Amino acid sequence: MSLPLTAVKTSAKPVVLVPACNRVLGNHPFHIAGKKYVDGVRLAQCQPLIVPSVEPEDIDALLDLADGVLLTGSPSNVHPSHFGEEVLDPSLPLDTDRDAWTLRLIPRVLARGIPLLAICRGAQETNVALGGTLHQAVHDVPPHHDHRADYSQPVEVQYGPSHDVLVEPGSLLARITGEQRFRVNSVHGQAVNRLAPGVQVQARAPDGLVEAFSVEAPGFNLCVQWHPEWLAASNPISRQLFGAFGEACTAYRDRHRPPPNV
Numbered sequence: 220m221s222l223p224l225t226a227v228k229t230s231a232k233p234v235v236l237v238p239a240c241n242r243v244l245g246n247h248p249f250h251i252a253g254k255k256y257v258d259g260v261r262l263a264q265c266q267p268l269i270v271p272s273v274e275p276e277d278i279d280a281l282l283d284l285a286d287g288v289l290l291t292g293s294p295s296n297v298h299p300s301h302f303g304e305e306v307l308d309p310s311l312p313l314d315t316d317r318d319a320w321t322l323r324l325i326p327r328v329l330a331r332g333i334p335l336l337a338i339c340r341g342a343q344e345t346n347v348a349l350g351g352t353l354h355q356a357v358h359d360v361p362p363h364h365d366h367r368a369d370y371s372q373p374v375e376v377q378y379g380p381s382h383d384v385l386v387e388p389g390s391l392l393a394r395i396t397g398e399q400r401f402r403v404n405s406v407h408g409q410a411v412n413r414l415a416p417g418v419q420v421q422a423r424a425p426d427g428l429v430e431a432f433s434v435e436a437p438g439f440n441l442c443v444q445w446h447p448e449w450l451a452a453s454n455p456i457s458r459q460l461f462g463a464f465g466e467a468c469t470a471y472r473d474r475h476r477p478p479p480n481v
């Protein structure tokens with residue numbers, strides 16, 4: 220039974236949109252979202268709402284329902300045409316349907332001050348949506364290291380601790396975590412190259428790669444290259460990140476759609 224729109228709008232928890240990826244499973248196309256991201260939204264004490272691709276003219280009506288947006292990671296890459304390049308490795312997956320609407324969605328989320336948490340591909344999308352570029356294969360760009368996981372290993376190893384991130388003093392990330400340096404996982408071949416205008420670096424890897432950034436915008440927003448959603452409930456840093464995101468979504472909801480006096 221689908222949740223009636225009014226129930227979604229008056230749910231006790233803030234509603235966080237989770238744009239879906241597009242995959243073909245067997246002979247059929249699907250809209251899908253990783254369970255670990257959805258569980259991260261739940262950890263933030265928010266109501267996840269997975270949404271398929273939306274036509275440009277429908278984005279604003281969708282955002283009227285939102286108290287937050289979480290942009291997930293994905294094995295697919297942002298199509299390099301969105302930052303003026305040709306595809307370097309055609310063997311790597313793309314998701315042009317996701318690109319087509321998230322790159323329009325992101326500026327509107329930020330302009331409205333809707334809290335945004337962008338993870339891995341989601342962070343890359345945000346930088347591109349705002350006019351930045353990506354390394355298509357960061358491991359081929361000295362002095363950067365290889366930030367991919369060893370996909371021959373068990374998933375627990377792939378998403379296990381990989382490298383430190385050095386947190387910018389006085390940054391939002393520093394305020395949320397209280398840390399100057401902490402270890403993160405790393406499951407990405409693309410990464411921020413040129414930062415978009417108005418973007419503030421929050422953390423870098425030891426090789427200098429941007430690992431977290433935020434955007435000068437009215438609301439909470441944090442874009443991270445690692446995967447805080449992986450085993451988030453048992454990771455103190457992840458609990459802090461999702462906690463801060465959830466607080467921002469609750470504050471947004473209470474400002475824009477106060478819970479009904481029931």
Ligand SMILES: N[C@@H](CCC(=O)NCCCC(=O)O)C(=O)O
Nearest residue numbers: 292293294295339340407408409
């Ligand atoms: N494809 C991009 C983004 C990498 C990414 O989001 N990885 C996540 C993989 C699956 C998941 O955990 O959701 C890149 O390679 O940089």
